[in-house]
Amino acid sequence: MSVIRILHPLEIREYETPPLFDSFNRKKFLTLPAALGSLLETSRHPSSKIALIVQCGYFRACHRFFSSQFRADDLAFVAARLDLPKPEVLELSKQTLLRQREAIAECFGARQFQPTDRQTLTDEIAGWVRNGWRPSEVFRQSVNRCRALRIVLPNYNLLATLISEQVNRRKAELNRIINESVTAEQKLLLDKLLTKSSAAGEAADNRSLLTLLKQPSQSLKPSDIKANLNDWQHLQTLYQKFSPVIAKLNLSAENLRYYAQTVLKADLLQIARRADESRYLHLLAFIAFQTFRYQDVLVDSFLQSVQTTINSATQTWRDKYFLEREEKRRTFNMFLQSLQESVLPTLASIEETLKINDSNPAEKLLLIETAMSFKESERRQIEQQTGLLLAETGTARNSGDFYDILQKQSLKLQKRAADIVRCLQVDKTQVQPDLFNALQHFQRRDG
Secondary structure, three states, rough: OOOOOOOOOHHHHHOOOOOOOOOHHHHHHHHHHHHOOHHHHHHOHHHHHHHHHHHHHHHHHHOOOOOOOOOHHHHHHHHHHHOOOOOOOOOOOOHHHHHHHHHHHHHHHOOOOOOOHHHHHHHHHHHHHOOOOOOHHHHHHHHHHHHHOOOOOOOOOHHHHHHHHHHHHHHHHHHHHHHHHHOOHHHHHHHHHEEEEEHOOOOOOOHHHHHHHOOOOOOHHHHHHHHHHHHHHHHHHHHHHHHHHHHOOOOOOHHHHHHHHHHHHOHHHHOOOOHHHHHHHHHHHHHHHHHHHHHHHHHHHHHHHHHHHHHHHHHHHHHHHHHHHHHHHHEEEEEEEHHHHHHHHHHHHHHHHHHHOOHHHHHHHHHHHHHHHHHHHHHHHHHHHHHHHHHHHHHHHOOHHHHHHHHHHHHHHHHHHHHHHHOOOOOHOOOHHHHHHHHHHHHOOOO
16 A cells, blocks of 8 residues: 655654754753652663653653654753763663653653554544545644544654555545446546537637636626526536435535645646546536535625615715705705794794783784784795605605615616526525515516
């Protein structure tokens, strides 16, 4: 079995070599815990004492051991602390190193990587691979999982082997499904996506159907929305034909994205050169991914078109309101002026008449009638101004003008959104019943 490339060589070297301490971290990590003090005292050889402290420091920093690798600066630092001569080479047996590592792991509550741990990690790696995680992400998650289980981190080759096994197994499973489920007719249909045809017309520059279906337009022009809708309907037709195969593949959203992005970034020649199983797998993922993508773009276009129309109508209504505001203000000022010049003096005159004590009621009524009849023209003017103010207030309160403006602008919205609504498919359980019934009515009546 071939081991796939998971990390960059520099990342592999960083994982497989001891940490590089600065002066601060060297003092922090290269300090032996009290629980290992007895092991240090029973070690007779200077190399054994130095190795114990350095291995413990590396484990505290990286949660793993590094065979017989030790940095010279770390050895010199520990030797100086123990008042021992700086060793050129550590003379240690393999048994001594293993005994020290077991003691260090036990001191920090960790355990060596066991066969049962291998099976547990293998099962989790299989799930991550099935979910479409990249090998590098699977590697890092495996490291984090070992840390969480307090397992001494294994070397890179062991983790790379486990990941490669699951990746290759998943590929073999997908290839088997492709070979068993894709018919000869369906293979021809997929291969046609890669074929350049003159039927595409000069406007398409003789491009293949796959190329034409790669990038949906983000424009809100009716012609661009119509083009997106036609492409989505074509993808929807293909998706329905291949949906049983896609369901058997059981690709996660990340898997679909990964395979589809490979097709989106590659040219026709690169796709055509792939093995049959790999080519059909990538094309099926492309069909499913682009179907969902175009549908999202169309829904976004619909929502943006509706919001643009509402915003435009709102702005028009506001402009109209501000233009009419000065006229309303002038009418209101005239009304107040009429009240001040006609109504208030009349009321004051009537009040003075009522206060006269030496006049009989008949004379008072005559004076009041005289005062009222004298302001007859002003009273009619005030009634007219009151009617205008009431009419303007009612219009503003009911916001009838806004919906009139919105209705006038609805034609532009219909050109953009009507076709989308005709083809829109929604889950009945996820929308309000009234809205769903309105949508069904619109689609049955074809708008």
